[in-house]
Amino acid sequence: MQYNPEQLESRWRKEWEDKKVYKVDNESAKPKYYVLDMFPYPSGAGLHVGHPLGYMASDIFARYKRLKGFNVLHPMGYDSFGLPAEQYAIQTGVHPETSTENNIKTYRSQLDKIGFSYDWSREVKTSDPSYYKWTQWIFLKLFQHYYDLDADKALPIDTLIQTFETAGNADVNAACTQESIFSAQEWKTMTAGQKDEILMNYRLAYRKTGYVNWCEALGTVLANDEIKDGVSERGGHPVVKKAMLQWSLRITAYAERLLHDLDKLEWSDALKAMQRNWIGRSEGAQMFFELDGTSEKIEIFTTRPDTIFGATFMVLAPEHALVPAITTPEYKAQVENYITYVKSRSDVDRMAEAKEVTGTFTGAYAINPFTQEKIPVWIAEYVLKDYGTGAIMAVPSDDERDQAFAKKFGLPIIDVVDKSDYPGSTLHDKTGKIINSGFLNGMEVPDAIEHMLQKIESMQLGKRKVNYKLRDANFSRQRYWGEPFPILYDKDGVAIPVDESALPVVLPDLKDYTPSPDGRSPLARLTDWVNTSDGYTRETDTMPGYAGSSWYFLRYMDPDNSAEFASKKALNYWRDVDLYVGGTEHAVGHLMYSRFWHKFLYDLGYVPTTEPFRKLINQGMIQGMIAYAFVLKEKKDGSTVFVSKDCIDKYQPSDYIKTAVHIDFVSENGSGTAHLNAKGIQALCQWRQEYENAYFELKSGIYPASYFYENTENIKLYVASEAGKMSKRYHNVVNPDDMVKKYGADCFRMYEMFLGPIEQSKPWDTNGIEGVQKFLRKFWSLYYNENGLHITNDTPVKEELKVLHQTIKKVTDDIERFSFNTAVSAFMVCVNELKRLNCNKREILQPLVRLLAPFAPFITEQIWFDLGEQGSVHHSEFPVFDPACLESDAIEYPVSINGKKRDVISIPSTASQEEIQDIVLQSPMVQKWLEGQQPKKMHHRTRKND
RNA sequence: GCCGAAGUGGUGGAAUUGGUAGACACGCUGGACUCAAAAUCCAGUGCUAGCGAUAGUGUGCGGGUUCGAGUCCCGCCUUCGGUACCA
Secondary structure, three states: OOOOHHHHHHHHHHHHHHHOOOOOOOOOOOOEEEEEEOOOOOOOOOOOOOOHHHHHHHHHHHHHHHHOOOEEEOOOOEOOOOHHHHHHHHHHOOOHHHHHHHHHHHHHHHHHHHOOOOOHHHOOEOOOHHHHHHHHHHHHHHHOEEEEOOOOEEEEHHHHHHHHHHHOOOOOOEEOOOOOOOOHHHHHHOOHHHHHHHHHOOEOEEEEEEEEEEEOOOOEEEOHHHEEOOEEOOOOOEOEEEEEEEEEEOHHHHHHHHHHHHHHOEOOHHHHHHHHHHHOEEEEEEEEEEEOOOOOEEEEEEOOHHHHHHOOEEEEOOOOOOHHHHOOHHHHHHHHHHHHHHHOOOHHHHHHOOOOOOOEEEEEEEEOOOOOOEEEEEEOOOOOOOOOOOEEEEOOOOOHHHHHHHHHHOOOOOOOEEOOOOOOOOOOOOOOEEOOOHHHOOOEHHHHHHHHHHHHHHOOOEEEEEEEOOOOEEOOEOOOOOOEOOEEEOOOOOEEEOOHHHOOOOOOOOOOOOOOOOOOOHHHHOHHHHEOOOOOEEOOOEOOOHHHHOOHHHHOOOOOOOOOOOOHHHHHHHOOEEEEEEOHHHOOOHHHHHHHHHHHHHHOOOOOOOOOEEEEEEOOOEEEEEEEEEEEOOOEOOEOEEEOHHHHHHOOHHHEEEEEEOHHHOEOOOOOOOEEOHHHHHHHHHHOHHHOOOEEEEOOEEEEOOHHHHOOOOOOEEOEEEEEOOOHHHOOOOOHHHHHHHHOHHHHHHHHHHOOOOOOOEEOOOOOHHHHHHHHHHHHHHHEEOOEEOOEOOOOOHHHHHHHHHHHHHHHHHHHOOOHHHHHHHHHHHHHHHHHOOOOEHHHHHHHHHHHOOOOHHHHHHHHHHOOOOOOHHHOOOOOOOHHHHOOOEEEEEEEEOOEEEEEEEEEOOOOHHHHHHHHHHOHHHHHHHOOOOOOOOOOOOOOOO
């Protein structure tokens, strides 16, 4: 009986769905285990073979845990709000909901074919009102809470208001942006608008002025990746920074806990390091410099207070609030010019010219509090508005950027740290001896820092402060396809939360998806929706992509609950994600925001755990091979001319361009000899009408397309082949459906696992998939002969048991350490061995089916059924390793002399240390290499695997 | 620049704690079966020398520690990913 994957896979796919084999309950006597995949955005291109890599790994693990007796939650859903659908809507007029639904259907059918064990009854979509109701609900909670640093948790804003009413804000210790102090009396006399403004400085979801990339020509706000070389990617129009009132989330309030709790997590050190760097904690001093001739002070943050004697000038961010006030009349024009210049510069620009220093003098002078010298105040774009206080004391002797600035503008440099005792140390190292610094002279840098911190505090010039690189993220998007904010504004512009009972605020329908001319979202045009009957106006911004994905893993626990985002019971049962599998691209975005939201919900008592994702595995990316053909810019008789790579040296690089051609046309792809043969050239000519009459320059001459239909021998148009993104634009997307169709899902799954370690990136290459296909046929042939099932109930011999249990041990260990490629090869070894032994005994082959089931769910289910077993193999038990089966009579001892293997000797396992040494010393080979001498030392090592 | 990951046959990769380097698979070579092909099976396959037993050599490069190093230490080189003037 032949192995026919197509037939048996469709049979079991249907059977599993009908019998709801993968449905999981929130109640069970079994221990829970939660395996989560990263939320996919259902793009129009569908899944390519790279996407399911992580899904396959997590599916194997979920199935393994299920067989190990766990109640496994393994859900899937869609992050279905997003920009591409909106862009598509603008171009085609198709409602984002319609295109998204279609894309989801494609995704679902692609996922189903691969045989994942998802409980689809728990599917969630972020764009579903019953889902985003709770995204809005969490937003309201953020809006209605502030972070109390004494309690070290989020507390209701109402208790803060009570404090304001009785005692003002002087004693409030909160994560906030409120700077001035007010009394209870002052609070009471404030207008509603003033109170709202102050509360915004405390709320965890708050509004502040933020800068967006504004493109006047397109009349829209652009995301960073929609900008190329400082102009819009579409159309190449200029982009400027524009100030707009934006919603933000105060993630900085949680910086310390986000940093600290990383220690609890089983994440890779690499990923933890990325998060630590992103949070960027630094300790230093916050201090004030007086301005000469005014009452204003400049607040700065420094990690190097010990270098203050070397501070010869100050630099403010161009956007700093003090700039207009301190600029003297004679420098006004110059400063304004500079600010205009900075506004025109995109983040991309700044990156490209990182080395060049720019800035201008404001005419103002500050007083160095220790030297009492007047030092000039400059503005420069290298000082960032949002980091620290947006102002620095510049110490050109001890900071590279300050030094470059001082050199360019001729500012004085005073050496304050003598590093001669620390050869090789850089300016970044806090080492050296302080010089030219009055009372600090002679101190080592760390001591001097501590000394200065005390001095600064005692002189009341400032205080110790911990600063974070982490910034509050912009939470507003001027877009249509996202969650509407549950916020209304009254006539004074005071933000009023929508009542919980009125949630969700449903995203209204729209015909025209282009943005409103003033840069607001398309929703602003729906005046009927914006202006409510009771005189309020609605917020027209929508939430960003990460809103819905910051808490989705909680919704899976109880997806149909309409009274809560998830019931207490469900949350207390499932608690947190035990295993999360996904790519590193989410290292600092999604993974940081989810942790932040989760901690917030924990503070409010809604979730029982402080961290959402206990263990995290990063899967590598599967890249595509991109094949570039060389095309001359100048056409020949109006037709395209392709040049073989081995002829391209004749031309100047400016004469030709590289064009990605469809990967299916290319032979020997991925090697240095990648080329199109005659068939490939034929296919290329038929691919695009413009290539129909193309010319091809090969080593032997230039030929028209027609030539390759008659002459097919030895034709090679060489192309450049390189690894890169798998993407529509490179014509190198491989659809998993095609793989499943050709080889079957089991083969496809096992091949992706066999490719290499899960966390490693590699280009997609089907060379070698036949090896896995052969393995599955061989595996099948252990159970069936030409007439059907062919299994005996004979008692297995020792050797057969040894093969089985060796495999059980190896596969179990490999699954536990996520080494799926070696597990697959262990199966291959096992099947090769059993085949050699002609084993067809039930006692060996039945456990083997259970062992392979997580990897190849279809073939094993079929065999399980044919073996006459009850129920699904996926509800059976994972085989247990029996060490007794591995005991053998003799052990092969490799013998090394001076670290080189010289002999292999088989010695009975009963032999003692001394006996082993005797046997070894008597071996002729050992005798030969000892050359008559006695060994100085002998080491006997037991084998680790037995 | 900084942070992170990785360099092993013709190719993907294995070697889990310092102990037989190259498992498993692809490819390639030869053979069996076949009229032929496909499929399947058998043998070989790091490099060099040798008919062979065998010997030498070999994990990016240069040193070191050790009885023994792909693995540990020091100094480099290369590739990939992230980041961007972070005071």
